Amino acid sequence: MDFTNIIKENPSYRAYGGANGIKKGILLENEPYMLKIEHRDKKNNRYKNSVFSEYIGSKIYSILGIPVQEVILGKLYDNEKEKLCVACKDFKEKGEYLYEFINIKNSILNENSSNGSGTELKEILEAIDEQNFCNPIEVKQRFWEMFIVDSYLGNFDRHNGNWGFLVNEITGNKRIAPIYDCGSCLFPMAEDEKLKIFLNSKEEMEMRVFKFPNSAIKENEKKINYFEFLISTTNEECLNSLKKIVPKIKEKTEIIENFIDSIEELSEIRKKFYKKILNMRKELILEPALERAKNMEKINQKRKIVKKLKEEELEL
Template structure:
């Protein structure tokens, strides 16, 4: 069901403002709760679909995730697609993005909080004192595995982090949020059809791009190559835990995508096919290797 947010925006603003560089964002109250409304901008609706679908997939896997609602809004005399993202901050809670946490524990030879060099990220996770480091490492590698499945090219240090209640002193990991860079949002339906028509081109979307924004030795990580070479035990454990869940939920995810009424038939076909291929060609070999290494 698509919710019409046109009157809600006019009559129920939340008077909360949101940052970021992508698209129009408005604060609204929906059923008494604050939401950030992301609205398609300049006709670019694919990132709206990516945000909605990928957040739902994360949630299906049992991972704490920001609640999302797919909607529409009449703006500048035309209908636009939007996604409402529930503001998960409770009263007196603040969101501290990981880039700020990384800045707070910089070593003399470390880059700043924006740097996504893997060795520095893991070092910062071990040095921070907001949440137990083993808990944070598990979240980091869980995101990495699911993002590999969804083809996320921009899980940077500013779109995951911690919730801190400054009155009570309680600290916890924030739910997953900002998934708009998953599922190839930069491609039009015509480009997706071209991929579907040429298997060799479609395979580039598995082995060549998208890469993770996280880097090793200054180069963006290729998901497939990383899973076939890493000896990081936390990563291997995440592979063993998360990939079986993805396999178990694959039919449910397929049915969910097929049931989204605003998706074109081409985009439905592409999403289903590319997720199937990423499971079979990236995740399944990763799981087989992880099982072998951990057992060995």
């Protein structure tokens, strides 16, 4: 979609914060959207690929059936130059406010806690249990589903400031916000020449599976490595989410690959890299983690059976 005239003629007069790019508020068919536009930072790095990351990451969440903000890929002309952009629908309904998790966590801190921006996993899970905005069970389920899909997408920047709750201060209704801010997925800083190098090297590709990117969430002040965490965790909610989400990813892989192939603005090398890295992260991180989760479930079931039989023997 060409947003050149829309950005001039239909501003929404809403302002948006955050890093990674120029953001403009627009109205599209009387609905508010945030337009993220490619730009160059002070180091002359181009954020064109973060537009692709935002668009593709959001669409993959949608394909997997997880609530996510609507996105539209587009372009605009600025100073006689064509720029790529992505329109992200403002999902707040009338009377709703977005309370990012950083603010929720900040409101229930105790003297032993870090500040709201602290991303220690233990503190995040404790804050989810203590908050009274939304059902903690549902929030944890969304948190772990988001963590697992982010591990698939290679998201290195899912922090406390880019997920949260929507609160209607008129009606008092509260709900978990759709997923938003996926611009740090899929290695946005790598240009096509770099992708060619990666694709021609098994070692380079495996580094981008097993070594980095890491999650922004931490354990013991160290950023979590997705592979190491998912292959070793005993967190029951995380294991349950693995058993729910990974089969969906496997089922939808062909749809995801066809979607990537359908994006005309992507170079062929970028299409090839996206499909390859997603497949590797699925096969080398998520599928082994799923098998382990299933095996743990079988072991626990056997233990329960043995325990029950022993209890019955004692009764006899």
